[in-house]
Amino acid sequence: MSTLPSRQVVLARHIPGLPEPEHFRVERVEVGEPRDGELRVRTLFASVDPGTLARLGGVDSYAPALELGEVIGSATVGEVLASRDTRYAVGDVVVGGWGWREHAVVSARGLRKVDPGPESASAELGVLGIPGLTAYFGILELGRPQAGETVLVSSAAGAVGSISGQIAKRQGARVVGIAGGPEKCRWVVEALGFDACLDYRAEKDLAAAIRRECPQGVGVYLDNVGGSTLDAALTCMALKGRVVVSGLVADYGVPPEARAGLKNTPFLIIQRLRMEGFVVFDYAARFGEARAALRAWLQDGSLRHREHIVEGLESAPAVFAGLFRGENFGRAVVKVG
Amino acid sequence: MSTLPSRQVVLARHIPGLPEPEHFRVERVEVGEPRDGELRVRTLFASVDPGTLARLGGVDSYAPALELGEVIGSATVGEVLASRDTRYAVGDVVVGGWGWREHAVVSARGLRKVDPGPESASAELGVLGIPGLTAYFGILELGRPQAGETVLVSSAAGAVGSISGQIAKRQGARVVGIAGGPEKCRWVVEALGFDACLDYRAEKDLAAAIRRECPQGVGVYLDNVGGSTLDAALTCMALKGRVVVSGLVADYGVPPEARAGLKNTPFLIIQRLRMEGFVVFDYAARFGEARAALRAWLQDGSLRHREHIVEGLESAPAVFAGLFRGENFGRAVVKVG
Numbered sequence: 001m002s003t004l005p006s007r008q009v010v011l012a013r014h015i016p017g018l019p020e021p022e023h024f025r026v027e028r029v030e031v032g033e034p035r036d037g038e039l040r041v042r043t044l045f046a047s048v049d050p051g052t053l054a055r056l057g058g059v060d061s062y063a064p065a066l067e068l069g070e071v072i073g074s075a076t077v078g079e080v081l082a083s084r085d086t087r088y089a090v091g092d093v094v095v096g097g098w099g100w101r102e103h104a105v106v107s108a109r110g111l112r113k114v115d116p117g118p119e120s121a122s123a124e125l126g127v128l129g130i131p132g133l134t135a136y137f138g139i140l141e142l143g144r145p146q147a148g149e150t151v152l153v154s155s156a157a158g159a160v161g162s163i164s165g166q167i168a169k170r171q172g173a174r175v176v177g178i179a180g181g182p183e184k185c186r187w188v189v190e191a192l193g194f195d196a197c198l199d200y201r202a203e204k205d206l207a208a209a210i211r212r213e214c215p216q217g218v219g220v221y222l223d224n225v226g227g228s229t230l231d232a233a234l235t236c237m238a239l240k241g242r243v244v245v246s247g248l249v250a251d252y253g254v255p256p257e258a259r260a261g262l263k264n265t266p267f268l269i270i271q272r273l274r275m276e277g278f279v280v281f282d283y284a285a286r287f288g289e290a291r292a293a294l295r296a297w298l299q300d301g302s303l304r305h306r307e308h309i310v311e312g313l314e315s316a317p318a319v320f321a322g323l324f325r326g327e328n329f330g331r332a333v334v335k336v337g
Numbered sequence: 338m339s340t341l342p343s344r345q346v347v348l349a350r351h352i353p354g355l356p357e358p359e360h361f362r363v364e365r366v367e368v369g370e371p372r373d374g375e376l377r378v379r380t381l382f383a384s385v386d387p388g389t390l391a392r393l394g395g396v397d398s399y400a401p402a403l404e405l406g407e408v409i410g411s412a413t414v415g416e417v418l419a420s421r422d423t424r425y426a427v428g429d430v431v432v433g434g435w436g437w438r439e440h441a442v443v444s445a446r447g448l449r450k451v452d453p454g455p456e457s458a459s460a461e462l463g464v465l466g467i468p469g470l471t472a473y474f475g476i477l478e479l480g481r482p483q484a485g486e487t488v489l490v491s492s493a494a495g496a497v498g499s500i501s502g503q504i505a506k507r508q509g510a511r512v513v514g515i516a517g518g519p520e521k522c523r524w525v526v527e528a529l530g531f532d533a534c535l536d537y538r539a540e541k542d543l544a545a546a547i548r549r550e551c552p553q554g555v556g557v558y559l560d561n562v563g564g565s566t567l568d569a570a571l572t573c574m575a576l577k578g579r580v581v582v583s584g585l586v587a588d589y590g591v592p593p594e595a596r597a598g599l600k601n602t603p604f605l606i607i608q609r610l611r612m613e614g615f616v617v618f619d620y621a622a623r624f625g626e627a628r629a630a631l632r633a634w635l636q637d638g639s640l641r642h643r644e645h646i647v648e649g650l651e652s653a654p655a656v657f658a659g660l661f662r663g664e665n666f667g668r669a670v671v672k673v674g
Contacts, residue, residue: 054603061607226602245605261598265563266391268582268614270398275612277605 003030004040004081009100009316011066014058017254018324023056024072024317031103034084040105041078041094045309047125048319048332049074051247071099072316075129077114077121078104079337088113095124100316102336126331127298127305128291131159134246134280136290138222139167141283142244142276147172149219150238152210154229156197157184157306159331160246163294164222165194166303173220176213178206178229180326187329191304200229207232217271222246227260234264234273243275306330340367341377341418343440345408346653351395354591355661360393361409361654368440371421377442378415378431382646384462385656385669386411388584408436409653412466414451414458415441416674425450432461437653439673463668464635464642465628468496471583471617473627475559476504478620479581479613484509486556487575489547491566493534494521494643496668497583500631501559502531503640510557513550515543515566517663524666528641537566544569554608559583564597571601571610580612643667 005028012025034040052073054061066073076099080092085108088094094111098104114124126132138160145151151168155161156177165175165188177188177197185197196213203209210218210233217238223230226248237243267273283290297303308328310319316334323332342365349362371377389410391398403410413436417429422445425431431448435441451461463469475497482488488505492498493514502512502525514525514534522534533550540546547555547570554575560567563585574580604610620627634640645665647656653671660669 061603230602231598245602248603248606256600259598259600261568261596261600262602263593263596263598265567265582265599266398266585268612269585269616271614272616272619273614275605277608277610279606279609282609 003032004103005029006031006101006103007313008071008102009313010069010071011056012068014068015053015056019053019056019317019321021317021321024320026314031101031105034082034105036084037108038084038105039080039088039094039108039111040082040103041076041096041098042081042103043076043078043098043101043313043336044093045077045122045125046100046313046316046334046336047075047129048316048323048328048334049130050323052320053324071101073097073099074316075125076101076104077124083108093121095129100313100334102313122307122309122331122333122335123298123305125333126159126307127163127303128294130280131331132163132294132305133283133287133290134160135163135167135222136294137280137283137286138244138246138278139164139171139220142278143168143220143222143242145171145173145220148174150174150176150214150216151220151222152176152178152214152218152233152236153194153222153224154178154233155224155247156188156192156194157329158224160224161222162188162192162305162330163303164246166192166297168220168222169193170297170302174214174216176210176218178210178225184329187306191306207235210236217241220244223248231260231262231264234262234267237267237271237273239271241271241273243273245275245277308332309335311335340369341440342366343368343438344650345439346437346650347406347408348393348403349405351405352390352393356390356393356654356658358654358658361657363651368438368442371419371442373421374445375421375442376417376425376431376445376448377419377440378433378435379418379440380413380415380435380438380650380673381430382414382459382462383437383650383653383671383673384412384466385653385660385665385671386467387660389657390661408438410434410436411653412462413438413441414461420445430458432466437650437671439650459644459646459668459670459672460635460642462670463496463644464500464640465631467617468668469500469631469642470620470624470627471497472500472504472559473631474617474620474623475581475583475615476501476508476557479615480505480557480559480579482508482510482557485511487511487513487551487553488557488559489513489515489551489555489570489573490531490559490561491515491570492561492584493525493529493531494666495561497561498559499525499529499642499667500640501583503529503634505557505559506530507634507639511551511553513547513555515547515562521666524643528643544572547573554578557581560585568597568599568601571599571604574604574608574610576608578608578610580610582612582614645669646672648672 525534
């Protein structure tokens with residue numbers, strides 16, 4: 001049986017707080033041949049997702065915790081090198097979730113064949129992948145902004161935030177972003193068409209800044225951050241506002257007792273707010289519909305996105321660590337091929 | 338013009354933290370005669386509500402803050418002594434919100450005539466008043482428990498909690514209460530028919546106790562408390578659970594920076610929770626329907642309630658202060674007449 005030398009990134013130590021490269025280890029392995037119903041793939045791109053941290057602390061969350069030595073999970077897109085499934089042929093490009101590996105043997109079940117087309121294969125991990133789908137359902141199903149309402153989006157230059165704001169804008173909302181640094185804020189307004197973007201590093205009083213840019217109050221807050229940003233936004237909500245909790249990066253890897261904690265919960269009553277957490281996989285049955293819409297908007301040029309592409313699988317741990325310092329600008333993806 | 342000597346309780350000092358009797362002052366005043374469209378009333382009962390504290394700190398919340406010297410607001414029931422409105426006659430019993438006064442001249446608008454009947458007039462301030470209505474809409478409109486789901490209720494022996502749990506029980510839910518002390522817990526189970534009641538004073542680990550009594554997870558948590566109780570409950574919710582935030586007594590009068598803060602917000606995502614604050618007045622158009630249902634359940638004996646009645650308007654401040662130490666057992670009402 002012919003094997004193929006490959007590398008993969010595994011969890012070397014559980015991560016109690018924020019990740020550092022030394023929590024990971026690059027391993028050399030030999031990848032075998034596919035059996036019936038399997039494919040051998042060469043990874044083209046692997047995503048680098050902040051949400052993965054929730055699985056690396058040794059404690060189960062919305063997904064089971066990784067054991068030491070397990071490959072770090074991520075969305076992936078790759079080229080089929082060998083196929084033992086009639087639906088896939090050598091040379092096909094498939095999207096899956098085989099994690100940070102150069103090559104892999106994977107079950108054909110749960111894969112999706114794509115025609116990369118003009119957006120390139122990496123878009124399948126970002127604007128057409130989980131972040132784009134999260135933005136789509138977060139805004140259109142949970143937030144449901146009405147025309148004229150104000151939508152506030154944190155991590156506005158990030159993978160979910162950048163798409164969320166543009167979808168809210170299509171609904172006729174006034175859209176205000178929060179991002180770190182003038183470069184990201186400029187891009188959010190000038191390239192993405194947000195009405196304003198607050199630089200949380202420059203604003204001494206974030207709540208006051210939100211109120212300044214959202215004089216009618218925030219109708220929908222799409223939260224990708226949690227922590228003190230969420231606490232500030234709670235004080236700025238309009239009556240009957242909706243807080244869509246899509247990600248809580250500020251809380252990932254921070255043990256509960258060390259978190260600042262949400263102190264402005266009385267605003268839930270004062271303003272009759274609804275705060276709702278969601279996991280996009282609950283909408284899996286509608287992913288096709290959502291992808292078709294996102295793809296159409298991409299193709300007509302009305303939806304823009306940006307990728308932070310770094311070369312080489314061995315870079316993934318450092319890129320991952322940088323996510324929590326706001327170092328990425330756009331969807332973080334590792335180019336593996 | 339004939340006046341009537343009366344007493345009233347006013348705000349003597351803004352309350353930065355928890356209330357003490359010295360924040361209040363009893364004043365003697367002369368009450369004049371009603372003009373067109375007004376009534377002169379003698380108070381029979383005045384409610385003592387924890388939510389009032391939100392208005393006594395000098396900062397507006399869901400209702401404007403009281404100025405120093407203003408009469409403390411409350412629901413009231415009284416007898417008409419003189420009427421300049423054709424809809425009301427001397428001797429009628431009316432429900433209104435003229436606050437902690439022995440006598441008052443009030444506009445006939447917004448009053449409601451009641452036939453006290455067998456439940457006695459004080460029930461109009463409790464099970465048939467705002468607490469009962471809060472329980473009704475909190476469970477049936479926001480929580481919407483399904484048969485077989487588990488409903489958790491804090492302040493289970495309190496005005497809202499005691500009614501909420503009984504309504505949830507009617508819907509076929511398993512109902513678990515949280516209350517302070519064995520006497521209250523016993524009443525909640527034996528008299529009200531809750532399936533279990535946790536004594537938060539006796540349980541070292543409230544979250545573990547909730548999980549023990551709610552092995553399927555909590556489908557609906559009706560929260561009257563906030564603070565660490567809410568934080569513990571968040572970790573025990575079932576998938577797609579609903580947290581109905583009806584009152585946050587633990588946060589009233591505590592400045593944001595001194596609050597412990599909600600640390601378990603990641604469970605919003607992990608369990609796809611919906612957390613919603615509400616103010617019952619938003620359902621005012623449906624109060625008639627709700628009162629009719631509550632009254633029918635009272636009359637057929639299927640709904641039980643308990644009142645903590647204290648004599649004399651001058652007792653109101655001490656009763657109010659005691660609410661925040663869990664000293665009341667049942668709906669706190671001052672008998673004024």
